[in-house]
Amino acid sequence: MTISFADRVAIVTGAGGGLGRAYALELARRGAKVVVNDLGGSRDGTGSSLSAAQAVVDEIVAAGGEAMANGASVTDAAAVEKMVAFVKERWGRIDILVNNAGILRDKTFVKMTIEDFRQVTDVHLMGSVICTKAVWEIMREQAYGRILMTTSSTGLYGNFGQANYGAAKLALVGLMKTLALEGAKYNVKVNTIAPLAATRMTEDLMPPELLAKMGPETVAPAAVYLVSDEAPTNAIINAGGGGFERAYVTLTRGIHVAAEDMSAETIAARFDEISDRTGEIVPDTGAAQGAVALGGQR
Template identity: 60%
Template sequence: MSEIRFDGRVAIVTGAGVGLGRSHALGLAARGAKVVVNDLGVSRDGTGSTSAASEAVVAEIKAMGGEAIAHGCDVSDEDGVNHMIAQTMDAWGRIDICVNNAGILMDKTFAKMEMSAFRKVVDVHLIGSANVAHACWPIMREQQYGRVVFTASSSGLYGNFGQANYGAAKAAMMGLMNVLHMEGARDNIRVNTLAPTAVTRMTEELFPPEAAEMLAPETISPGLLYLVSEDAPSQVIMGAGGGSFAQTRVYETQGITLTGVENTPEEVAAKFDQITDPTDQQEMADAFSQTKKYALSAAKARGLKLDW
């Protein structure tokens, strides 16, 4: 297999001052990409601001002979994002890769969480990712080329105590990816999601010290580099951690169909084992696939035939 390279490509990586973002930015630069290192330089909970981290990564890239610029906008600030995009276009005239990695944590149980903290985390992770992708979108359409990655988390895909805000924002990445995959296909824009597990500044207290090297960000970035490569897939949720890579998929069971007087909550309860039986479960290609499945099942239960 030929080496994956990014010569001539321009990449924006948000949250690239530390941790996963830094690893992604360095990996892209090492393989030829020009990189915008975006980082507001805040603490884990989104407070404070400094350009030191992003400037340090830019210096690392330049030291290896690469090209990079720093930008310190808050991704949840649309005006700031637009300024970053304009600066990138002024510098290099194109944007090929958009890696949405920026994030914060404001963990508390839902009962104790202020809604302001819920909104803030959603603003940075979800709205911030949408802001950056939206600003890059017309450029990628014009180029007839683009690679976009959103960063999800097992907290969103599977749940994690005390992270209602973070989990909700991270689960939303799947929905955003699914739609943009469809809308970008005709313009050669491929959209994927990375769900990483790494020991970073945001997660270091959750892991024993010996896990730090095993679950380092650098063990994840190879997956990210593939997801933004020339031959990348699209609409893939890639789980990654410690050099392990897997695909997360959403399946729907065959289920049952209730009609007439049988369509009651009591019947749903009585047949719940059938509803949840995984035999012959399948992936849905899109929202309409589910609609079609239900319509055909309803017609069959009524002895009707739909020409579909």
């Protein structure tokens, strides 16, 4: 099987460099028309320039592909809607959205300002919400869509000094899970990638010898699969350095107690039993978790 994107139109945010650039180049190589969106700001989100996005477009065109540059900030709903309307008018459809744009403002929580927290969540979380909302009805109407969110090991498992980033990144998993349900009957599939790659976002977070093995090209195969015709939905894939794993939000079998035993002391006494991962499950929906809590499948 060869994965092709012929006749598909893709928007990739934060595509002026790093992971976004790798995704855009690979999608174009496989036949997609690509919108290379990038604000062109610094790592902390300040400044703007279209030069990075245009450079990627030039690479795609030089290789025989079709692409356009766009400098809208993903936090600017009006600018994003304008971008989407222009793409729809020019190419007739929008099949793929890769929510990749992001910034970092790392500090320990005690030193982090509310503005640092809000700005990071605005770009990662609300930026993905704004872009997804702008294409959602188009994808529903054409009965086809592939949307990729970007989480992180920080969001899934935590990392010192990244409370803002981690909060935003795990929120995107929750967004994916609900949209995967809402998009199912319209053939709109929503997945999440957790990349580990050498980019300007990680250049001072990992040692050089490790970064050398973790170029964006080691993540791109998973991202490309997750927005293909053959994609699953509601999947979280960790990717980087040649490793590919699937992450799940799991639920232990837990315990069910009678009303007369419901106390903090019962929880304390049986906490190890509640935490026992033997036979843990992965609920399909929040309602399925609720059924377990009410004494269902154990």
